[in-house]
Amino acid sequence: MKKIVCLTMVCLLLSSATVSALSWAYAFVVHDGKVYEVKEDMTINQTELGKMIGKVKTKADEYTGDYYGNASNYYDIGTRYYEITGISTDEAIAVEVEKDHYAKAVYAHDSPFHLMDVLTNFYFLGIAGIAVIVLVGVTVLRSKQR
Numbered sequence: 001m002k003k004i005v006c007l008t009m010v011c012l013l014l015s016s017a018t019v020s021a022l023s024w025a026y027a028f029v030v031h032d033g034k035v036y037e038v039k040e041d042m043t044i045n046q047t048e049l050g051k052m053i054g055k056v057k058t059k060a061d062e063y064t065g066d067y068y069g070n071a072s073n074y075y076d077i078g079t080r081y082y083e084i085t086g087i088s089t090d091e092a093i094a095v096e097v098e099k100d101h102y103a104k105a106v107y108a109h110d111s112p113f114h115l116m117d118v119l120t121n122f123y124f125l126g127i128a129g130i131a132v133i134v135l136v137g138v139t140v141l142r143s144k145q146r
Helices: 002-015 115-119 122-145
Strands: 028-031 034-044 049-055 080-084 092-098 101-110
Touching: 028 092, 028 101, 034 092, 080 101
Parallel strands: none
Antiparallel strands: 028 034, 034 101, 049 080, 080 092, 092 101
16 A cells, blocks of 8 residues: 555656746847847937837747747837947847837847748748749649640
8 A cells, every 4th residue: 555655646746747937047139140138227318229220029938948030038029129329239239128218238149040040031031932933933834845
């Protein structure tokens, strides 16, 4: 009887599914393949803003840590990025953290490769579209020659 109880306990412990989310070290945004750490304590005035250069289009997966494209682990889809006058986008950008409130986001590192970066690339889609048209054209021409 004691063995059955112990075996049951072990089976229950092994079969219980655990789900956990990542705890990110800092809030970040990704723009053009670069990861920027958002420093909310470093505010940017509207007079320092340049043109809008992008916005969050995807969210980072909180379970796997994967992300691609212009993504964020903290900010909502649609959050806008801006140039900062006098600072290269290789160093920092501005992120609209609230309506009419902007924080400086400093370059941290390049984002890791993700297949979706290639599959959602405008040039890749254009080349793939042209390839499909050429293949369909060749197939139609061959079928008419027979």
